[in-house]
Amino acid sequence: MRGINDSLVAIQMNIVLVEPEIPPNTGNVARLCAATRTTLHLIEPFGFKLGDAQLKRAGMDYWQQVEWHRWPDWKAFETQAAPRSNCAESKLWFIESGGPQLYTEVAFAPGDYLVFGRETAGLPKKLLTENCDRWLRIPMFNPAARSLNLSNCVALVLFEALRQQGFKGAIQCETWGRRRGTLSSEGNPSSASRLKFTFSTPPPALVKRPSPGAPP
Numbered sequence: 326m327r328g329i330n331d332s333l334v335a336i337q338m339n340i341v342l343v344e345p346e347i348p349p350n351t352g353n354v355a356r357l358c359a360a361t362r363t364t365l366h367l368i369e370p371f372g373f374k375l376g377d378a379q380l381k382r383a384g385m386d387y388w389q390q391v392e393w394h395r396w397p398d399w400k401a402f403e404t405q406a407a408p409r410s411n412c413a414e415s416k417l418w419f420i421e422s423g424g425p426q427l428y429t430e431v432a433f434a435p436g437d438y439l440v441f442g443r444e445t446a447g448l449p450k451k452l453l454t455e456n457c458d459r460w461l462r463i464p465m466f467n468p469a470a471r472s473l474n475l476s477n478c479v480a481l482v483l484f485e486a487l488r489q490q491g492f493k494g495a496i497q498c499e500t501w502g503r504r505r506g507t508l509s510s511e512g513n514p515s516s517a518s519r520l521k522f523t524f525s526t527p528p529p530a531l532v533k534r535p536s537p538g539a540p541p
Contacts, residue, residue: 336435336493337392338363338486340479341417343399344443346372348380353476359387361483362494366406366438368396399452416459420482421448422472424462431461433486435493444475 340363345351351367358365373380375395381388396402415436420428442448453460463478473481487495 339438341366341440343368348373350475352380356387359390365393424460428461
């Protein structure tokens with residue numbers, strides 16, 4: 326692919342799901358990662374099989390467009406994945422209720438890792454206390470609502486990180502051709518006004534690293 330700048334691959338954000346339990350959540354996160362060119366890390370044990378129909382259904386055909394990695398446990402991820410990041414300043418951020426800082430109060434950097442825990446138990450307390458300075462929370466307003474959906478939490482924090490980085494690499498929508506068309510009463514543009522999509526920066530080449538048993 327022409328125009329690819331290899332350094333752009335290094336600015337990809339990373340999403341880490343520690344022992345995910347509900348297949349549709351993981352599938353939705355995979356779709357989110359595909360749309361944002363974010364690397365996905367799945368840490369075992371899982372609460373489902375990677376061939377689960379709900380996992381495939383939620384992720385649709387986006388699995389083929391995600392760079393994702395499967396790790397047997399947290400130790401393997403911590404010792405092998407994070408140190409190999411192309412960004413020397415990459416940080417691990419732990420998103421869990423009770424954190425001393427809001428996720429909007431910190432500065433995210435390209436290549437950072439956003440870590441989320443199990444749907445039923447969250448992240449291990451030991452992990453949180455050892456990384457208290459990078460323990461973030463999402464504000465809640467109803468004490469009777471125990472938590473937010475995992476995939477919603479991932480989307481909130483990831484897009485805040487991308488916003489801070491100016492949405493670099495996002496697809497731009499612009500009109501082209503003759504601009505004769507006007508909106509009809511139904512809000513539909515005439516055929517003379519068409520749209521095209523361009524990248525604000527060249528997209529990095531996708532790197533697919535499926536593991537055995539990966540969803541199709």
